[in-house]
Amino acid sequence: MRLNAVTSHSAILWFVSLLTLLLWLALSLAVPQLISDVSLPASYVLSVVFLGVISVVIALLHARSTPKSISTSIHDLTTQLHRVNQGKSDRIELVLGQGASQTTHQPLADLVREINRYLSMETDRISQEQAFSSEASHELRTPLAGMRLQAQIAQRTENKEQQRTALNNIVLAVDRSTRLVNQLLAYSRLTKRKMLSDITHVNLSQTVQECAHKFATAIGKKQVSLNIAQPEKLPSIDANNAQITTLLENLIQNAVDHIPEHGTIAIGLSSLNQSVSITIDDSGEGVSDENKRVIVAPFQKSEDGKQSGTGLGLAICQRITQLHKGQFTLSDSALGGLCVTLTLPLHQESD
Amino acid sequence: MRILVVEDDPILGDGLVQGLTLDSYALDWAKTKSDAQIALTTNQYDLMLLDIGLPDGSGLEVLQGLRKQKNDIPVLILTAYDELSDKIKGLDSGADDYLVKPFDLDELRARIRALSRRAKGSASPVFQVGNITLDPSTHKVTLADEPVKLGPKEFAILRVLMEKPGHILSKAQIEDKLYGWDMEVESNTIEVHVHGIRKKLGKTAVKTIRHVGYLVE
Known part of the structure; x- marks a missing residue:
């Protein structure tokens, strides 16, 4: 930007020089007696010297105004960014010095606006992460407290039955904490970079079949009927297959957890214009509209107080869908329970 | 409690x-x-x-x-x-x-x-009524400085009564403080345990007020 300004200024400079030269020539031709005692080549030399002086003056003026005021502004912005780094401020502001023009500073103003946008995004992200880790610690401390109490009960009691129950409870609490830690890791690994690093053409029909297959035992135990409806030909989508698998597994697990025995789960695949839609319906009790908004956030469980999940399953699903630039919606299912609808675009544009 | x-x-x-x-x-x-x-x-x-x-x-x-x-x-x-x-x-x-x-x-x-x-308005960790003391932290009960061993329910009943000496507590009030939602209460349990306490601490340790309840004083 600074280079451009300098070049345009030198162009003006040379244009002015040329004009002066022509003026000088015209004058010497029209009124020769004015310069009669000076030879023609000498007059050329004189004009060049004259022009040189004018150029230097203009260049000096030029150097004094724009580049200097830009460098002052940049220096000022650096000081402000330093304050941001020290946590004393959360945004920067472009202050135009005297003689600075809006036009020459426009690119700088654009840069400042972008930096501020980034800073506010970063502030949001940090406060979200702080809230997340605080919640995560809460979630881990409770099973830890349970384990400690149960262990102390096992130590105290002489009743063999009570001792066995307490020890079983410790194992349950350890398993639950392990599941939570695994989910926390899974959630923290869901970054854009990771997702983009392994994009392939995913055949959703096949992935859905594979995921459903993993629940064969759980489904058999609860005598659940699981139906998959799909068109004959479904286009493949650009996606991270591992993440899509996690997404589908979480949703099927959720459905299995929340339906009664002999319940029904229906998975539907369909092809839309530039995307593919997946619906997962269950015949469970469903979720109230208020809770639909709540349960997607990390660590929010539905109000019934049932402790089947870690409170991260749906948050993971939503994050994966977001990373794939898809849509994730919860609605009431015709089967009576919850209906989760995912819309995933066919193509992932890298940006 | x-x-x-x-x-x-x-x-x-x-x-x-x-x-x-x-x-x-x-x-x-x-x-x-x-x-x-x-x-x-x-x-x-x-x-x-x-x-x-x-x-x-x-x-x-x-x-x-x-x-x-x-x-x-x-x-x-x-x-x-x-x-x-x-x-x-x-x-x-x-x-x-x-x-x-x-x-x-x-x-x-x-x-x-x-x-x-x-x-209960008391800073002392040990309850004392007459020559009987009850320490809720160690579950120790003494009669004239001699340790006496009470069963868990006997201890609980005595604790409830000793928390408020001179106050009459009905059988229902005592049951209420002794049994949670999931616990079965047999009809004559309180009487049986009070009998047990009296056997160990003396006949007058817990007094019966006919048709009203029990108290220690």
């Missing part, structure tokens, strides 16, 4: 109930905010253990509601949040004490004893 445990985690909640039953308290366990609020309006409690993060809201709302109704039973908050601001918020909402998870069973028991002692 009847305690309401408000905790949504199944294993921690069970641990609290089992662990405190060792001290012969009567325990009721509410797993949600609304269950806790119902329990508080339908039963008389001597103390409440309250978790903050409940599935249907904050435990602090239960606490604020309780204090609004001028119910001043001791409340001990069980919190996973150890930030100073969280502790202050809990205490300012009307809690008497707090413990940060995970906590030690013995510390919890000691805090419960301290809170219930204060609530």
Whole structure:
């Protein structure tokens, strides 16, 4: 930007020089007696010297105004960014010095606006992460407290039955904490970079079949009927297959957890214009509209107080869908329970 | 003494109930905010253990509601949040004490004893009526400085009576303080245990007021 300004200024400079030269020539031709005692080549030399002086003056003026005021502004912005780094401020502001023009500073103003946008995004992200880790610690401390109490009960009691129950409870609490830690890791690994690093053409029909297959035992135990409806030909989508698998597994697990025995789960695949839609319906009790908004956030469980999940399953699903630039919606299912609808675009544009 | 445990985690909640039953308290366990609020309006409690993060809201709302109704039973908050601001918020909402998870069973028991002692207006950790003493922390009972061994229910009945010497407690009131929701009460249990106490501590240790109840004095 600074280079451009300098070049345009030198162009003006040379244009002015040329004009002066022509003026000088015209004058010497029209009124020769004015310069009669000076030879023609000498007059050329004189004009060049004259022009040189004018150029230097203009260049000096030029150097004094724009580049200097830009460098002052940049220096000022650096000081402000330093304050941001020290946590004393959360945004920067472009202050135009005297003689600075809006036009020459426009690119700088654009840069400042972008930096501020980034800073506010970063502030949001940090406060979200702080809230997340605080919640995560809460979630881990409770099973830890349970384990400690149960262990102390096992130590105290002489009743063999009570001792066995307490020890079983410790194992349950350890398993639950392990599941939570695994989910926390899974959630923290869901970054854009990771997702983009392994994009392939995913055949959703096949992935859905594979995921459903993993629940064969759980489904058999609860005598659940699981139906998959799909068109004959479904286009493949650009996606991270591992993440899509996690997404589908979480949703099927959720459905299995929340339906009664002999319940029904229906998975539907369909092809839309530039995307593919997946619906997962269950015949469970469903979720109230208020809770639909709540349960997607990390660590929010539905109000019934049932402790089947870690409170991260749906948050993971939503994050994966977001990373794939898809849509994730919860609605009431015709089967009576919850209906989760995912819309995933066919193509992932890298940006 | 009847305690309401408000905790949504199944294993921690069970641990609290089992662990405190060792001290012969009567325990009721509410797993949600609304269950806790119902329990508080339908039963008389001597103390409440309250978790903050409940599935249907904050435990602090239960606490604020309780204090609004001028119910001043001791409340001990069980919190996973150890930030100073969280502790202050809990205490300012009307809690008497707090413990940060995970906590030690013995510390919890000691805090419960301290809170219930204060609530009864006594700073002394040992109850004394006549030549009988009862120490709630060690479960030791003495008669004329000689240790006497009581069964858990006998101990619990004597503790309830000694907390308020001179006050008559009906059989129903004693049962209420001895048995939680899930515990079966046989019709003549209290009589049987009072008989046991008298056998060990002397006929006049517990007095019967016909058709009214029992007292120690």
